[in-house]
Amino acid sequence: VFADSGISAVVPLRLVNGPSRCAGRVEVLHNHQWGTVCDDSWDLTEARVVCRQLGCGTALSAPRESRFGQGTDRIWLHEVNCTGTEAALSECRARPWGEHNCNHVEDAGVVCSDSNIPDPGPLQLVNGPNRCAGRVEVLHNHQWGTVCDDGWDLTDAGVVCRELGCGTALSALGGAHFGRGSDTIWLDDINCTGTEAALTECRARPWGNNNCHHGEDAGVVCSDSALPHLAQVRLLNSPSRCAGRVEVIHNQQWGTVCDDGWNITDAGVVCKQLGCGTALSAPGWARFGQGSGPIWLDEVDCTGTEASLSECRAKPWGDHNCHHREDASVVCSGSGISEVAQLRLVNGPSRCAGRVEVLHNQQWGTVCDDNWDIIDAGIVCKQLGCGIALSAPGAGRFGRGSDRIWLDDVQCKGTEIGLSECRARPWGDNNCHHGEDAGVICTVHFILTRTSDFTECRDSRG
Numbered sequence: 214v215f216a217d218s219g220i221s222a223v224v225p226l227r228l229v230n231g232p233s234r235c236a237g238r239v240e241v242l243h244n245h246q247w248g249t250v251c252d253d254s255w256d257l258t259e260a261r262v263v264c265r266q267l268g269c270g271t272a273l274s275a276p277r278e279s280r281f282g283q284g285t286d287r288i289w290l291h292e293v294n295c296t297g298t299e300a301a302l303s304e305c306r307a308r309p310w311g312e313h314n315c316n317h318v319e320d321a322g323v324v325c326s327d328s329n330i331p332d333p334g335p336l337q338l339v340n341g342p343n344r345c346a347g348r349v350e351v352l353h354n355h356q357w358g359t360v361c362d363d364g365w366d367l368t369d370a371g372v373v374c375r376e377l378g379c380g381t382a383l384s385a386l387g388g389a390h391f392g393r394g395s396d397t398i399w400l401d402d403i404n405c406t407g408t409e410a411a412l413t414e415c416r417a418r419p420w421g422n423n424n425c426h427h428g429e430d431a432g433v434v435c436s437d438s439a440l441p442h443l444a445q446v447r448l449l450n451s452p453s454r455c456a457g458r459v460e461v462i463h464n465q466q467w468g469t470v471c472d473d474g475w476n477i478t479d480a481g482v483v484c485k486q487l488g489c490g491t492a493l494s495a496p497g498w499a500r501f502g503q504g505s506g507p508i509w510l511d512e513v514d515c516t517g518t519e520a521s522l523s524e525c526r527a528k529p530w531g532d533h534n535c536h537h538r539e540d541a542s543v544v545c546s547g548s549g550i551s552e553v554a555q556l557r558l559v560n561g562p563s564r565c566a567g568r569v570e571v572l573h574n575q576q577w578g579t580v581c582d583d584n585w586d587i588i589d590a591g592i593v594c595k596q597l598g599c600g601i602a603l604s605a606p607g608a609g610r611f612g613r614g615s616d617r618i619w620l621d622d623v624q625c626k627g628t629e630i631g632l633s634e635c636r637a638r639p640w641g642d643n644n645c646h647h648g649e650d651a652g653v654i655c656t657v658h659f660i661l662t663r664t665s666d667f668t669e670c671r672d673s674r675g
Contacts, residue, residue: 224303226266228323230281232355235269236328238281239321241289241302243310248287250302251315252277257410259295259305260323266301270326274411279419283317291315324413336376336412338433340391345379346438348391349431351399351412353420358399360412361425362387362488367445369405369415370433376411380436384445388488388547390520393427401425428488428547446486446522448543450501455489455548458501459541461509461522463530468507470522471535472497472598477555479515479525480543486521490546494555494631498598498657503537511535538598544630556596556632558653560612565599565655568611571619571632573640578617580632581645582607589625589635590653596631600656613647621645 224242231237239250260272291313295305337357341347349360370382401423405415447467448457459470480495511533515525557577561567569580590605621643625635 224301226263226302228263228267228269228281228325231322231324231328233328235264235267235325236281237322238279238284239263239302239323240284243287243289246287248289248311249284249317250293250321251288251291251313252319252321253292253315254294255321257414258297259293259302259321260325261297262295262299262302262305263323264325264327267325269328272323273326273328274324274413276322276324276413277319278416279318279320279322280413280417281320281322281420283419284320285317287311288313288315288317288320293321318419336373338373338377338379338391338435341432341434341438343438345374345377345435346391347432348389348394349373349412349433350394353397353399356397358397358421359394359427360403360431361398361401361423362429362431363402363423363425364404365431368407369403369412369431370435371407372405372409372412372415373433374435374437377435379438382433383436383438384432384434384521386432386434386486386488387429388486389428389430389432390486390488391430391432394430395427397421398423398425398427398430403431446483448483448487448489448501448545449504451548453548455484455487455545456501457542458499458504459483459522459543460504460506463507463509466506468509468531469504469537470513470541471508471511471533472539472541473533473535474512474514475541478517479513479522479541480545481517482515482519482522482525483543484545484547487545487547489548492543493546493548494544496542496544496596496598497539499538499540500542500595500598502540504540505537507531508533508535508537508540513541556593558593558597558599558611561652561654565594565597565657566611567652568609568614569593569632569651569653570614573617573619576617578619578641579614579647580623580651581618581621581643582649582651583622583645584624585651588627589623589632589651590655591627592625592629592632592635593653594655594657597655598657602653602655604654606652606654607649609648609650609652611650611652614650615647617641618643618645618647618650623651 228237260275293307338347370385403417451457480492513527555572558567590602623637
């Protein structure tokens, strides 16, 4: 539509850097110079006016943040606000020509129905059991690519499910839950409001701009997939998203998991669900700090084949006999934390006092008391969730072991997450005998024994 049509204030318009003349970055001509439109307040209403003006059918999406690349000339329009009845974009309310506080990262785009793009996006879920569950992939520049899970949540997943006509979102999965893609990672840092008609309308980095790898590919499970709800899980109080205190969401509230029966198999399901590799350890006793919300799960018993922790056998939600000192934790291989060898205290009066034994090459063995001190003992107590160390007895105080002596000349700094991270001779290299086996007594030992004494006293009195 040009000025000689009799419609005042109508200026030429074009869509550039898209797959066709009906999809791309919005540019308008003013003062004989093409310029872009800022995406502040940009939505489907404005996009419909553009598509109508160009004779490109109806609007499928109104992508923002330079989804079709950044312009290089003037930014002509800002805060465009159309009613939807206008014949041209230049008839919509907006700031005066050239007045804005934007940059080209905010250039607005449009996808119209006549663009030969089959769907808004378009979008598909792959590597799942059906079209309503799987890895999220979008088409750009005639190539399918994935979406990074940075910031990926149920609101974003809800837009995907609605766009595909798959109902509502049950789960927003990260960590390549439905396998790793192999093509371009098109979208990162997606942040939907939930009202968008298509994922491409959500705020995100420009196409292809990401700091991710395919181990972070996002996935979705929609209500029409016929799959059960995979309750979301997260790991907290650690520098890595793949290590920390286990928390699950139920009734829209996050809560912890009790460590009763918690083991490496249960931890493995969490790591798999989060796309964090395999489980290195399954510490209990609030190794990564105590939670403050509900304790949702107790006596979790996974087989290891489950896709989600919520699929494992457990007491009913919220039914437990625990406190937050028993919050379960996980360290996964994807955490960047080196493997923490399993550890136990044996031949003592409780699980928090006894002879130190570590597992290496699938065999339990002892620790020599050469240089063994309260700092080393403190790492053991922390690793076992047994509080702090009260003493570090040596000389086989809790009896002589009979298997290998795995560690000698242990020298911890006190910041390690597990005894196997401390400096020591190589595994099995020692000049010791079992009369030098190291032991530990932790503070929680006394909590356990006093609780037991109280229970016995109460029972004896009826």
